[in-house]
Amino acid sequence: MSTWGILGCGTIANEMAATFQKMGHEIYGVANRTPEKAEKFADKYGVKHVFETYEEMLADENIDIIYVATPHSMHYENMKQAVNAGKHILCEKAITVNVAQLEEVLELAEEKGVVVREAMTISHMPLYKKLKERIKEGAIGNTKMVQVNFGSNKGYDSTQRFFALEAAGGALLDIGVYATAFARTFLSEMPNTILTTVEYLETGADEQSGIIMKNTKGEMVVMCLTLRAKQPKRGVVTGDKGYIEVYEYPRACKATITNTATGEVETVEAGKTEDALKYEVEAMEAAIEGNLEDDCQIITKDTMRILTSIKTQWGMKYPFE
Incomplete structure (x- = not known):
């Protein structure tokens, strides 16, 4: 061990x-x-x-x-x-x-x-492996769009790291990393087009933003982030035959798949929310032993590429960069 x-x-x-x-x-x-x-x-x-x-x-x-x-x-x-x-x-x-x-x-x-x-919990929760299997089986048809929100209201305090530019605070890296990882999990490839707008805090860090992305396959993402307004942690993956809904998606163990033609709703369950960090530890140890093949590294790299592109468009830099 x-x-x-x-x-x-x-x-x-x-x-x-x-x-x-x-x-x-x-x-x-x-x-x-x-x-x-x-x-x-x-x-x-x-x-x-x-x-x-x-x-x-x-x-x-x-x-x-x-x-x-x-x-x-x-x-x-x-x-x-x-x-x-x-x-x-x-x-x-x-x-x-x-x-x-x-x-x-x-x-x-x-x-x-x-x-x-x-x-990153999203890369390790068993639910996401099961959902990707259902997508491969045609459960929602061809993926068209991912919509994902993350909003928290932490109570503004300019001295806290969440809001301090010198501590790389702001919504993008603190909570946007989850939303971006969720979106990338369900895209067949990296976005090549990113459009975004941002509202800043008094500290110069990002308070909230809207982000739209598209890749060469025509798959799109609509993402909303905010640090001073609570939003449901809701992710929706829409295809031409149905859609997946996931609530509390960072550590989700349950999702629904709706067939848009019949209205039939399938419930998909896998893993346990309370075991989210346990899955990370197990995957880490398996990776060291050479007994793991997953897309965690791809999601990590592409998520950081996307976040960097967004921040570059804003012209926002942390003092230590």
Whole structure:
């Protein structure tokens, strides 16, 4: 069994640590920029080693995989250090802030012979594999359009990283990464046309946006994102014979397929929402063993290409880019 180290002790790291406990996985070590927080984290989850620095954790030869749960503005540097130390990486989303960062990390990982994967739930939930199988079987005919929304109302605070430009805050990378990954999952190829408009926060980060995409097959995407207005997490995949509806799509275990000719509704279920992070861990370990073939890397790369293209059109840059 692989040995894991965790970098960062925020909300998602706590959720992952609870998942490890549920799976019977031991967490070998943890590091955090605030050592006191790491100590509390270790006490809570029975972590064996608390490292004072990230460098100290990377130097420990007993660790095989680093789970990177820091803010996404730090992922690029964190991953480069881990890859250079010969560690495999499971990194939270958004995996980087632009495609150039991602390509550099993946090229370095290939040189070092380590696996780097994004902890994107949509790429690992069993439901999506089943839905793609139903599409191949002709359940909705030829795919025509994907509509996907994500809106959260976090309560505006310019000091929080969600809204701070210097922390790569804004709707696009914080929540748009989910919507984009959902859309790309159901497209037969990358979009080659992207149209978009944006409204900015007072901090200069993006508050909300509308995005329309199309590929050479004529498949289209309509996407709406906002940080200060709640929307249902709803994804719809429409074909010429029917449509798929998925609610709470980031960790969905249930969807419906409606036949537009007959009105018949099929319910498709697979996996469990509460096991979302467990699927990520299992896939990561299988990938390291060479026992996994999935489209996670394709979705990760294309999602970051799309997000980078959108941000470039806006002319928005983070201060550290």
